[in-house]
Amino acid sequence: MQGIAERVVNTALKQGSCDFVTDVAARIPLFVICRMMGVPESDWEHLYDLTSQAFAAGDPLTRRFAHLNILGYFETLQAEKAQNPGDDLVSVLATAEVEGERLSADDVILNCDNLLVGGTENTRIAAAGGMLALLEHPGQWQAVRDDHELLPSTVEEVLRWTSTATHIMRTAVRPTEIHGQRIEVGDKVVFWLPSANRDESVFTDPDTFDVHRTPNRHLSLGFGEHFCLGSMLARVELRLLYGELLRQGVHIELDGEPKLLDSIVVNGPETMPVRMKAA
Template identity: 40%
Template sequence: MNAVPSATVLPDLTDPAFWAGDDSLPILRELRRRAPLWHLESATEGPLWCVLSHELAGEVLGDAARFSSEQGSLLGTGRDRAPAGAGKMMALTDPPRHRHLRNLVLPYFSKRKATELRGRVVELTRQVVHGALGAAETDFVRGISSTVPLTVMCELLGVPDEDQGHVVGMCDRAFLGDTPEERAEAHQQLLPYLFGIGLRRQGDPRDDLISSLVTHEVDGRRLPLDEALLNLDNILVGGVQTVRHTSSTAMLALTRHPDAWEAMREDGYDPELGVEELLRWTSVGLHVLRTARTDTELAGRRVRAGERVVVWTPAANRDETEFEEPDRLRLDRTPNRHLALGWGPHYCIGAPLARVELAALFGVLSEAAERVEVLRPPVPNRSLINFGLDSLDVRLHPRAGRG
């Protein structure tokens, strides 16, 4: 990788290998200082407008009238293929349809609901963390960061108690399988299960997320079962992946910043501020894609209708014009208008629950563990969507009197 002072040409941001490099953020900082908007000819994705600044990111994400989600919200489908679920999934619709779909599931992800779930989340988190205390070795990704989000999502969906172990196992393999083939096979097993339970809930609705999607109406008609299934799958993936990747990469960051780890145990520490800073610092959702609806101007450049615009979240969340000392991990940072959970109409619907789960995890960890020792170099997942870790092997050293 070129040295930062000579970073005058935009590297291929669609190559996950770029994000695995230690110099990715310094390179983007230098490029952002030169211009907030760059044009990229990606070998896999074609021409893209790349947004690197916080202000410009907010402009794009906040204006659904100019920048649409219906042609795709993430890279990965290539140059010309529309993603599956376009116009049907909440993530791939624009207002007003997006708002109608969002309203169907909002009661299950509101701040009030997240507050109601806090006790359950803390209970589950204590079980997981205390089970790992003193063990010779634990994979933080598989053994700690995924367990609670998976269980909570199963409970919200309405998965019967007797099926939860089976569903958690399928999700575990779908998200954490060792090979792409194993992950794809598990996902193909999960979809028919959701379809079957959706059919049952149509005739026997209950107070759960599946029933809400398969029995309620959007635009005067009941949501087709296949569309309900697509949205359920999207909610399940989003509800698990964001917390899993954020918590594991945040844990790694805390082992590299022991002053921040100690700050979590100090009097006056505010876990809400701490979680926001961990979200900003990790920025695991690498990008958000939008498509220009009409010819428009962005940062003084002409963007034509149909051209794709990508907001690169880690770059926006290290913008020194928005964040003082952006390369410092400051758990008391305020204000903190990070974009790790999105911005505008598509702001992450699961944000309140994600915050509760992250606060619970690091609250329990900082109480129970004196330190977290990384046993071997972590393995990055090399994903362009959620850039996190495939494994993080650690030992939790109990605090005095524990373990």
């Protein structure tokens, strides 16, 4: 993972000007999950192109065609891994048995698709949104430059501040009351993470981006039985990305106006042009 972060940052540095979302933030989690899934390194850029089309293209037909190609790719990969398993997640799925029976090809393919999406999208948006916050608050970025021990708390503040998954809806299964609001069985209840992560009863100065914030009881990665399975992976990827920028003393500045995602499901930059230069 450290090698992937170094490789991605070095490639962006060679370009000089790049889109931080697509050229940096998107590639690190995608390449990491590809390695974990046993995708050959020669196919990483191909999957990057397909996922970029599937989740960012404006044309619905382009998105659908790209997503079908992703499923087709994993159909071939799972068949190969079933015959010649290795030490990777797809091999585990392709050879797994439940009550003495192998998982169906469709089960394996759809699990691969979920791993690819779940293992990349929110980390990509958080990484880019966190970098934007650090650029908009240069004193905070300088504080981390001066003291790399702040990196863990910086990652937690990035997760709180970006709140990339915006909301979750649930159906009440028993009556209750929350802050005077009566909720009956069957009512639809929506939980908004950006609001929870700026709860003034929990956070001091919740609308301030503060890399020193501790404790930081944000809910960006869920809680209890709904805690994000990939939470530690996301934290490590963010720490490695920002850590690599710090290690190389990279000077980074905006090179145009960032464009935010047009979505109420996820929150963060869609594009973010920057200039990057090593010290």
